[in-house]
Amino acid sequence: MNKRFEQAIFVIGPTASGKTAFAHRLAEMIPSTYGTDCELINLDAFQFYRTMDIGAAKPTPEELEHYKYRGVDILDPLESIDAAAYADFVWQQCREISARGKLPICVGGSGLYLRAVLHGLDPLPPRNDDLRQMFRASAAEWGWPLLHDWLKALAPSRAAQLHPNDKTRIERALEIVFQLPEGVSPDSVFSQSQPLNQQDLAGNCYVVQIDCSDEVLKQRINLRLDEMFTRGWVAEVECLYQRWGSEFFASQAGKAIGYLDIHQACRQAEFTAGASGKENSRLDLRVVEELKRKIATSTWQYVRRQRTWNAKERCDWSFDSSKGIVEIQFTASLLSFLDFYHSK
RNA sequence: GGUGCUGUGGCGGAGCGGCUACGCAAACGAUUGCAAAUCGUUUUCACAGGGGUUCGAAUCCCCUCGGCACCU
DSSP, X not given: OOOSEEEEEEEEOSTTSSHHHHHHHHHHHHHXXXXXXXXXEEOOTTTTBTTOOTTTTOOOHHHHHHTTOBSSSOBOTTOOOOHHHHHHHHHHHHHHHHHTTOEEEEEOOOHXXXXXXXXXXXXXXXXXXXXXXXXXHHHHHHOHHHHHHHHHHHOHHHHHHSOTTOHHHHHHHHHHHHHSOTTOOHHHHHHTOOOGGGSOOSEEEEEEEEEOOHHHHHHHHHHHHHHHHHTTHHHHHHHHHHHHTTHHHHSSGGGSTTHHHHHHHHHHHHHHHHHTTOSOOOOOHHHHHHHXXXXXXXXXXXXXXXXXXXXXXXXXXXXXXXXXXXXXXXXXXXXXXXXXXXXO
């Protein structure tokens, strides 16, 4: 197996579970006990984007600076980066950090990106937007189940794994098939792949999974939401809209939880204010409370999905953050991981 | 006090004599280049209460209790 990175610690878990705080704590404790400096790498698909600070729950600018974060603010809102490209980026950053005798800590909750970094994606044809557009046009006309039939004819083994409505994956599968070189059997490409989480790891890693009780997590989500709104999340959304227009909400970045909800509430408020001849179109308290409820719900649904995902992922240390993350006792497994690294 | 409308699962909301929608929420699961995305499965007395008509009522009639509107 070829290593894509030397060694790294991964801190994963659902939103608001305390990943960031935990990682920061590690980055403080490891140097003081082992003399090895740590640098952080973001593994969160929405902290990529510049000017999406509050809603994406980024660390503060001071923290970003202090912990030498990489992978934050690397894209403009209308851009995007696919999982394979991002994995390459992270591996490269890891190697760079290791080369300078430091230890990378990757933090984030985006399942696919994490898996791509941890195991590496199979070498398949890349994303192709022209093809995707074509598939979407056909789907708009005939429906996705028909494209599923199409896939069944070309690559039955893959089609069998996908539901006829699963547009995301049908699209990708067809995209792969259409880009294969002459003479390669589409079906063999798929039937040879093992599930990613069962494949070898891309480097020497130590994975910490953070989570806490439902009760505490829900409470933290609500608290964080209050904070986000007082820090000016609404203004952030309006700024993005002013800068990029409605295209923002059609883009990948615009899919982040809450952004569209806030935008719609603002337009509604504008409309109401206009109709009553008032100048002030700011959101009133009732509307904000409603937004918080709605966004808390979406966030919780996301938590559930993250947990489902992480349950199948590697875990070297399962940390319960229900009582906070101030006190951290290094586990034996982490100590031996660090020893191994230190003795090199 | 009078008149009219109305009362459906945790919520919204169809059905107006027999076939017990649907949406949301919830729970669970999937996840190989847009993933905070997307997709799937599940949710065994929902029909305000009581009485009546009928082979059969959430649906028709009567009464009671809520809600809304208007009138005096």
